[in-house]
Amino acid sequence: MPPVVTVANLRKAYGPLVAVDDVSFEVEEGEIFGLLGPNGAGKTTTMECVEGVRKPDAGVIRILGHDPADRSDDLLRRIGVQLQEAQLQKRIRVWEAVDLWKTLFPETVDADGLLAELGLTEKRETKFMDLSGGQKQRLFIALALVNDPQVVFLDELTTGLDPQARRRIWELVLGMKERGKSVFLTTHLMEEAERLCDRVAIIEHGRLIEIGTAPELVRRHCPERTVHFSTADAATPELFSGVPGVSAIVHDGERFSLTGLGPDFISNVIERVAEHRLRVTDFRTETPTLEDVFLQLTGHSIRD
Amino acid sequence: MLRSAAQLAKLTWVEIKIFVREPMGVIGTVLVPVILFALLGRWMTRDLEAPSFVSSELPILAVLLVVIGAVLSLTTILAIYREGGILKRLKATPLSPLVILSAHVLVKLVLTSVTLLLLVVAGRRFYTGPPPAAPWSFLGAVIVVSLSLLSLGFVLASVVRTARFAQPVGSILLYSLLSISGLFFPVAALPGAWKTVALLSPLTHGVDLLRSAWAGAGWAGEWVALLALLANLVICVAVARRVFRWE
Numbered sequence A: 001m002p003p004v005v006t007v008a009n010l011r012k013a014y015g016p017l018v019a020v021d022d023v024s025f026e027v028e029e030g031e032i033f034g035l036l037g038p039n040g041a042g043k044t045t046t047m048e049c050v051e052g053v054r055k056p057d058a059g060v061i062r063i064l065g066h067d068p069a070d071r072s073d074d075l076l077r078r079i080g081v082q083l084q085e086a087q088l089q090k091r092i093r094v095w096e097a098v099d100l101w102k103t104l105f106p107e108t109v110d111a112d113g114l115l116a117e118l119g120l121t122e123k124r125e126t127k128f129m130d131l132s133g134g135q136k137q138r139l140f141i142a143l144a145l146v147n148d149p150q151v152v153f154l155d156e157l158t159t160g161l162d163p164q165a166r167r168r169i170w171e172l173v174l175g176m177k178e179r180g181k182s183v184f185l186t187t188h189l190m191e192e193a194e195r196l197c198d199r200v201a202i203i204e205h206g207r208l209i210e211i212g213t214a215p216e217l218v219r220r221h222c223p224e225r226t227v228h229f230s231t232a233d234a235a236t237p238e239l240f241s242g243v244p245g246v247s248a249i250v251h252d253g254e255r256f257s258l259t260g261l262g263p264d265f266i267s268n269v270i271e272r273v274a275e276h277r278l279r280v281t282d283f284r285t286e287t288p289t290l291e292d293v294f295l296q297l298t299g300h301s302i303r304d
Numbered sequence B: 001m002l003r004s005a006a007q008l009a010k011l012t013w014v015e016i017k018i019f020v021r022e023p024m025g026v027i028g029t030v031l032v033p034v035i036l037f038a039l040l041g042r043w044m045t046r047d048l049e050a051p052s053f054v055s056s057e058l059p060i061l062a063v064l065l066v067v068i069g070a071v072l073s074l075t076t077i078l079a080i081y082r083e084g085g086i087l088k089r090l091k092a093t094p095l096s097p098l099v100i101l102s103a104h105v106l107v108k109l110v111l112t113s114v115t116l117l118l119l120v121v122a123g124r125r126f127y128t129g130p131p132p133a134a135p136w137s138f139l140g141a142v143i144v145v146s147l148s149l150l151s152l153g154f155v156l157a158s159v160v161r162t163a164r165f166a167q168p169v170g171s172i173l174l175y176s177l178l179s180i181s182g183l184f185f186p187v188a189a190l191p192g193a194w195k196t197v198a199l200l201s202p203l204t205h206g207v208d209l210l211r212s213a214w215a216g217a218g219w220a221g222e223w224v225a226l227l228a229l230l231a232n233l234v235i236c237v238a239v240a241r242r243v244f245r246w247e
């Protein structure tokens, strides 16, 4: 199946500031694709170019076979958009917004069903300005789904929400994928990218620096695993120096931390522990996350 | 085409409902002009035999105040919508930009009509000057003047950066133009540069057209005013199309 979105050598500058520089990627049908990067990395700019809200300076974008700059009716009918930090009229009621959006498309889903699915049935009559942050975001999701789109764009959907509201929205996004929709989202939350995205593209200073599934990226850039365990038995670091793949051993009282490479590293450690009949009181393994990949690639954490 | 019309109707209706939900807006743009007109009309026409300004100029002043109120409200709303990202959100839908802007003009026209209707009712009771000699011709003039001035609102909304400035900047401009529009004293009495400004101002031509329509003189004698108002409309729409910002 051809990708639903293809972006090749996209570039966009605001005056002297190059916000997006030579960015290329694809979004496959049915996947959740995430653009991950710190504030100001160029996520929104990239996404808005793909949506056709912004005009790129250079590059080729294809979405469902269309150039988004044409804003063709056929395309607009098949995509759903949620913008970062969007607002609606302060005094518009929830049902009115959905009703208004329904007139924009020839084919739409049932409004009551949609509101029920997003947990907004009780808020039907509430004005936009009286909704909580999470409810506003759910309304924006409803508006993005009114036309039962094939591709959904979600820009920083959960920023500013508490963990509970965030989890609820994650469920909704996974639900979209289950129904066969392709989702293109941006986030600067590692956990969000890890939980939701089939594939992640890491963007910084307007450039894509990596792209792949989270496990792939971890394997590629942070292949080492660390095993932590404690034992009261007499054990010395030397006991482990011969474990295949081991690269670092830290020993502090009863606690050991072994770091090493290779798919069998953890089994090797376990074997060695068994060989020496050590009574282990605590054992856990630490697998690097996207966070570590990001740190490795950029030299800083995504939050600074 | 049909869908655009349906969208326009729906958006206009939603915007009217939203407007009515804000009490200050309704009081400011609808009730204040009507109450002022009623008070002034009663006070000024009560004891006078043939008051020159009052008898025919007061209705024209009232109409212009209503239209200016609508223009200011349009400017402010567009600025607020832009600042809040609402225009951008609407633009990211299949909704045509033209439909969005037309809806706002329609809302203002509806509002102006309601206010004028109330003025007529109030006029029956509180205003004892002569009624318009040709009501339909006067209504036509009101519509032309409204459209022409509302188009100025789009230019204003494009030029002012923030919603906070929309109201004061718009007020200063429009009320200044009103003061030299020939309603209070003849344009000919203005000093040189001001006279030029007055002659270029759509408000001056609006006064001419409304006055002549009220007096029943018809539009034929006022083709300069009519042309000037239409030219203003065309120019403003063209300028707004170029400079209007959605975000």
Ligand SMILES: Nc1ncnc2c1ncn2[C@@H]1O[C@H](COP(=O)(O)OP(=O)(O)OP(=O)(O)O)[C@@H](O)[C@H]1O
Binding pocket: A014, A017, A019, A037, A038, A039, A040, A041, A042, A043, A044, A045, A046, A084, A156, A188
């Ligand atoms: N309309 C604009 N005019 C000028 N500069 C802009 C504009 N929009 C964005 N920028 C700049 O372009 C860069 C990229 O911005 P963008 O909004 O795409 O980043 P982002 O990754 O979405 O950030 P965030 O996580 O904060 O949303 C930033 O430096 C920003 O200041």
Ligand SMILES: [Mg+2]
Binding pocket: A043, A044, A045, A084, A155, A156
């Ligand atoms: Mg952003």
